[in-house]
Amino acid sequence: MTSEIMRLGDFCTFVAGSSFPDRYQGKSTGDYPFIKVSDMKLEMNQYRILVANNWIDQNEADELRARPIPAGSIVFAKIGAGLFNNRMRLTTMPTLMDNNMMAAIPKKGVSSDVLYSIMNTLDMQTWAIGAALPYIRGTDLEKIKLKHISFDNLSRTSEIESKINLMKDEVSQNSQTLSKIASVLFRSWFLDFDPVKAKSEGKLPNGMDDETAALFPDSFENSENGELPKGWTWGTLLDISKIWTGGTPKTSESSYWGGDIPWVSGADLSSNDLFAFDSARKITSLGVEKSSTKVLPVGTVMITARGTVGATKITAVPMAMSQTSFGFKAKKGISDALVYQASQETIRQLRSFAYGAVFDTFTQSTIDITKIAIAPLEILQAFGKIVDPLFETMKNSAKEIIELSSTRDALLPRLMSGELKVN
16 A cells, blocks of 8 residues: 555445344354444453354355455444444454444455554544434445555554554453453352362362362251252342442532542443443542542442443442442452452342343342352352452453553554654
8 A cells, every 4th residue: 555545445345234133143153253233342352353242154144145244354333322432343253243333344455454553543423424323334434535644654553553452352361261260160169069069979179279178068958048058148249248329429510520539420330341440530529528429449349220230340449439330348358359259140140030121120129139158258268369369460451451552542643643653
């Protein structure tokens, strides 16, 4: 490519997605991932599409007359509020997408990384048409002039961006692995009771040292809620954590807003990131003092109670929250990571109680209908000793991703415009 090429259509071809009827949805395996806008928000898909919620077979794709886009395409939302987020993702395999999405397919001689960098300089809102339901057209995107890009710098800039994003990818995948390990361990100890089952059969619990194994009983006892390890009790999330409520400072009072205290609303909890470091809006100390909100300690598990019910994050810094969420902070001697795992089991149970209906209620009274196995304190603490370091690593990784993103966002516009030169 030369500096004479100044329109987006010189770099790519735009293809719209296909209809994706409900009867084809829900499969976890198949020949092709069939992605939706929501798939771009999955934690593993922050740069590339690595996982998908729906897959279909070749014969189903033929029935739908849906053609996969190739690996190395850039996918994004083409209609509705989703297009304003400017999320761009690279496909890693032949992929199908629904009709709320569009793909930019690199032309011959154009690398995916270069096209990805170009696409990320665009503000889709600029090119949207339609007031009630905004949308974009590929024919309009093709005509975009790329006067803001230095083509002399483009390949090297794209290489730098790709390396940063791959670093973020690797950090994110490592965190996902640690999260799965913690979840598997929680299920093994507190849902499936694997250590107790092993000891009841005269075996040493798999992968467990003698000191930890000695903490577990070797038999069960019956209870009104089912079989339970001897000496354990049934309880709820509130038996291992203190509940916190939020509030909203008066919005018309300017002295309450614009401070340095993050104030988390439901929208801040909607992403798939586990740890919360910041928020869209911030409040002052006076705003905290004059409202019902409180500053939550680090390690508090925040869960949305309205809107997208059940969205969860853990505070990585002290922060306040709105009344649309609850916070759960581990009681003394108990791990924050354990409270997080117990909160996810609580949400799972509440969703199952909904019997297919929309899970739209999360209150202290609904928590009371759930049941989790409460082990003696020494077992809870043993779980924390194993899992807390994993969560600390995940938090540090999340901070690293934020720093890498900040570096990328600060450098790339200057590199793309030619303000900064690269060798």
